[in-house]
Amino acid sequence: MAKTNPFQFLQQTRTEVGKVTWPTRRETLIxxxxxxxxxxxxxxxxxxxxxxxxxxxxxxxxxAG
Structure with missing residues (x-):
């Protein structure tokens, strides 16, 4: 298992979150x-x-009845 320091982990997490396609307010409502x-x-x-x-x-x- 690869070791990643907390700073690298946060950078990778932020990068991955940036790739997410978030639904619009209208899509969420529907x-x-x-x-x-x-x-x-x-x-x-x-x-x-x-x-x-x-x-x-x-x-x-x-x-019944």
């Missing part, structure tokens, strides 16, 4: 909104699936 939309849709899907399975189990066990 991505955040899309995450919230997908979470909402997943929550609705799993709620409906849970209700259907609950109804089905209730029918099988004779506890």
């Amino acid at each position: 991505t955040t909104v899309m995450v919230f939309v997908m979470v909402f849709l997943a929550a609705i899907f799993f709620f409906v699936a849970d209700q259907i399975m609950s109804w089905g189990v209730g029918l099988l066990l004779g506890a």
Whole structure:
């Protein structure tokens, strides 16, 4: 393993951070909104699936109605 002194490490880190393509504010906002939309849709899907399975189990066990 190569030894690097702290000053060289900080220089290399700064160089690498400079190579990163950072998202714009608009890209970040759009991505955040899309995450919230997908979470909402997943929550609705799993709620409906849970209700259907609950109804089905209730029918099988004779506890429905």
